[in-house]
Amino acid sequence: GESVGLHLPTLSVQEGDNSIINCAYSNSASDYFIWYKQESGKGPQFIIDIRSNMDKRQGQRVTVLLNKTVKHLSLQIAATQPGDSAVYFCAENFGDTDKLIFGTGTRLQVFP
Amino acid sequence: NAGVMQNPRHLVRRRGQEARLRCSPVKGHSHVYWYRQLPEEGLKFMVYLQKENIIDESGMPKERFSAEFPKEGPSILRIQQVVRGDSAAYFCASSFDRAVLPNEAFFGQGTRLTVV
Numbered sequence: 001g002e003s004v005g006l007h008l009p010t011l012s013v014q015e016g017d018n019s020i021i022n023c024a025y026s027n028s029a030s031d032y033f034i035w036y037k038q039e040s041g042k043g044p045q046f047i048i049d050i051r052s053n054m055d056k057r058q059g060q061r062v063t064v065l066l067n068k069t070v071k072h073l074s075l076q077i078a079a080t081q082p083g084d085s086a087v088y089f090c091a092e093n094f095g096d097t098d099k100l101i102f103g104t105g106t107r108l109q110v111f112p
Numbered sequence: 113n114a115g116v117m118q119n120p121r122h123l124v125r126r127r128g129q130e131a132r133l134r135c136s137p138v139k140g141h142s143h144v145y146w147y148r149q150l151p152e153e154g155l156k157f158m159v160y161l162q163k164e165n166i167i168d169e170s171g172m173p174k175e176r177f178s179a180e181f182p183k184e185g186p187s188i189l190r191i192q193q194v195v196r197g198d199s200a201a202y203f204c205a206s207s208f209d210r211a212v213l214p215n216e217a218f219f220g221q222g223t224r225l226t227v228v
Contacts, residue, residue, distance in 0.1 A: 008152050029126055032167075041221075042221055042222075043116075043205075043219035043220050043221050043222050044155065044203070044219045045219070077118050089155070091154075091155075091156050097168070098143070098145065098167075098168070099145065099157040099160060099168065099170075100147075100155070100157065101157070102154030102155045102156070103145075103154055104153060104154050105152075105153070105154050108209070
């Protein structure tokens, strides 16, 4: 029979509102974090990154916040637009490794 | 200025067949990473290769999966005797040097493997 897969958590926001996407990471030794955007049928696209010696970093319309005490990462998108609709993943990296550990993702839906 | 090129974009194989996925890195990049993504999940690291060397294969299944990055030509991810559970999107990323900052690794558009 057909297996039932996990469904991504979904955040629905109105165009023009701010969006906040949250992520809990797993490894307290992780010292580098990235947010990726993935549109349907495409590969991950880098949005913004942050090192563990920072707690906030801003880009164009996006801000990443890092709370190492509770191992929590958030992505804030200002004035959300329809083009922001996608699945967003956080990823962590630690030590001398080159591999990224991805979170499970959040689907952002923007409605008019 | 081509990015990471993966082909085919879609691949259908019957159970027991072999699947070969190709990844051409960004020109000048000598480091390649393969990730697997199941539906509705995040990407899972599989293997990291430099030209002619496997650096980290800690995410590769012990059997049926292999990867290479020859001196000339694309990186190949090979899956022998495919099973339905191998159905997934396989992504490749490349970087110029060891990705001190992983954001320097660019992802391709992926190969979607369907095993029937």
